[in-house]
Amino acid sequence: TGTTRPIRILQFVQRCAKHGDALSVISAIDSFCSKVEWAMNVGDKKGEILDAIVLETRPRWVLELGTYCGYSTVRIARLLPPGARLVTIEMNPHYAQVAKEVIQHAGLEAQVELLVGSSSILIPQLKKKLDIEKFDLVFIDHWKISYLPDTKLLEECGLLRAGSVLLADNVVCPGAPDYLHYVRNSPQYQSQYYQSYLEYLQVEDGLEKSIFLG
Numbered sequence: 005t006g007t008t009r010p011i012r013i014l015q016f017v018q019r020c021a022k023h024g025d026a027l028s029v030i031s032a033i034d035s036f037c038s039k040v041e042w043a044m045n046v047g048d049k050k051g052e053i054l055d056a057i058v059l060e061t062r063p064r065w066v067l068e069l070g071t072y073c074g075y076s077t078v079r080i081a082r083l084l085p086p087g088a089r090l091v092t093i094e095m096n097p098h099y100a101q102v103a104k105e106v107i108q109h110a111g112l113e114a115q116v117e118l119l120v121g122s123s124s125i126l127i128p129q130l131k132k133k134l135d136i137e138k139f140d141l142v143f144i145d146h147w148k149i150s151y152l153p154d155t156k157l158l159e160e161c162g163l164l165r166a167g168s169v170l171l172a173d174n175v176v177c178p179g180a181p182d183y184l185h186y187v188r189n190s191p192q193y194q195s196q197y198y199q200s201y202l203e204y205l206q207v208e209d210g211l212e213k214s215i216f217l218g
């Protein structure tokens with residue numbers, strides 16, 4: 005009975021963040037998760053690296069795997085140029101509902117397409133569903149065992165172009181060893197590690213940026 009952690013995060017956002025102000029939503033979640041209850045958001049330190057890569061990529065189409073409460077969805081969507089779109093996939097309907105309300109509180113619902121379902125089922129449907137050509141940026145932050153199969157699925161579905169950027173969270177903690185080996189050894193990727201820290205903790209973690217060479 006009682007509430008869930010995502011609900012407690014949403015309630016804190018609704019109480020403490022200003023409606024339509026994405027930055028206040030981001031800082032409310034970071035404040036709650038660093039002082040009250042830890043949660044698996046990319047967080048403020050890795051979030052700054054994410055921000056820099058979104059800005060340098062200037063993407064028209066972004067895909068996020070693993071929405072959770074929508075923290076990184078808001079971080080990314082707030083930086084998109086007008087007309088750009090962020091498609092985010094979340095298989096847990098409860099988490100998806102929380103994320104929907106977090107995204108709405110930030111005033112970013114127009115830039116975000118939140119799809120509820122498994123990435124392995126939805127990725128092959130994206131071209132038809134959303135008349136998408138290719139993704140310019142993919143932020144991977146769902147189950148760590150799904151990073152590699154979903155990357156291969158994106159390749160097979162023709163959703164990546166020469167220059168598409170994959171950005172993977174948690175390549176150190178919890179780690180995604182099979183994914184890391186693949187992107188660092190495949191001639192089809194130019195890969196780079198960005199060292200940082202696990203969200204809200206003094207533990208090493210990092211992001212891996214991998215450019216698809218086509």
Ligand SMILES: CCc1ncnc2c1ncn2[C@@H]1O[C@H](/C=C/CNC(=O)c2cc(-c3ccc(F)cc3)cc(O)c2O)[C@@H](O)[C@H]1O
Nearest residue numbers: 044070072093094095096099121122123145146147150178
């Ligand atoms: C079927 C494919 C598929 N399709 C669609 N949605 C999917 C999906 N597979 C998963 N989801 C959703 O994505 C989110 C899961 C995210 C999983 N993330 C971590 O496990 C993680 C852990 C730590 C950490 C934990 C404990 C520690 F001690 C240290 C570190 C830190 C981090 O930043 C982390 O991202 C949830 O919303 C799932 O519903």
Ligand SMILES: [Mg+2]
Nearest residue numbers: 046145173174
């Ligand atoms: Mg993560």
